[in-house]
Amino acid sequence: MGQRAAPPPLGHPLRLTGAARTLTRLAIFPLPGAMLYPRMHLPLHIFEPRYRAMIQDVMARDQRIGMIQPSGAPIRTGDPPPLFRIGCMGRVAEIEALDDGRYNIILSGESRFRLIDELDVATPFRQVDAELFTAEEDDPGILAASERAALESEAQLFADQLGYAVDWTAVASLDDETLVNGIGQIAPFDPAGKQAMLEADTLSQRSELAIQLMQFMRRNDGRNAAPLQ
Numbered sequence: 001m002g003q004r005a006a007p008p009p010l011g012h013p014l015r016l017t018g019a020a021r022t023l024t025r026l027a028i029f030p031l032p033g034a035m036l037y038p039r040m041h042l043p044l045h046i047f048e049p050r051y052r053a054m055i056q057d058v059m060a061r062d063q064r065i066g067m068i069q070p071s072g073a074p075i076r077t078g079d080p081p082p083l084f085r086i087g088c089m090g091r092v093a094e095i096e097a098l099d100d101g102r103y104n105i106i107l108s109g110e111s112r113f114r115l116i117d118e119l120d121v122a123t124p125f126r127q128v129d130a131e132l133f134t135a136e137e138d139d140p141g142i143l144a145a146s147e148r149a150a151l152e153s154e155a156q157l158f159a160d161q162l163g164y165a166v167d168w169t170a171v172a173s174l175d176d177e178t179l180v181n182g183i184g185q186i187a188p189f190d191p192a193g194k195q196a197m198l199e200a201d202t203l204s205q206r207s208e209l210a211i212q213l214m215q216f217m218r219r220n221d222g223r224n225a226a227p228l229q
Contacts (some may be wrong), residue, residue: 050124
């Protein structure tokens, strides 16, 4: 099979719109269940040709990718799936290029973003105009001692029921944000549940959602019976 030419670059990733709103142009990787949060890391194995092209492009520019989940099935056969409106931008912190053209990368989460518009582009990967959350919007705060205790208690019940081996001494040493977001990344919640956690504005809200999702799965023997609405 012939080699595909490298896609054209995205150009300058930042531009101003009305009311002085700054939009960032992002190549996106729509992947159900793969959650990235600010100040967290996400390892990815890149093997599809269109996403190999994406990696080549972003590594030649600013090394940033938007992780976002599909919100449902395509409306028509052949259409791309619709997307949730909030994702997280990450920087390629580590990259391993394999001999067959695949990549192993680690994304370092930098900022959540709001999807403003999907762009009409010739590249094989999708691109969007996005508005990045401010540092204040992406500062979720900390948990009260009672909230932390409730989360750890439910996490232990959840792990025991699902048969997970967990180093609880190491868990106790994690800061609140790493613990809550780590549960959002690792736990087998459905995409809607994971999305709800990403969109929560405070760590208290995100922690409460994690507790509710774990309790729901425990009541259903580890299954996700219905998505959050």
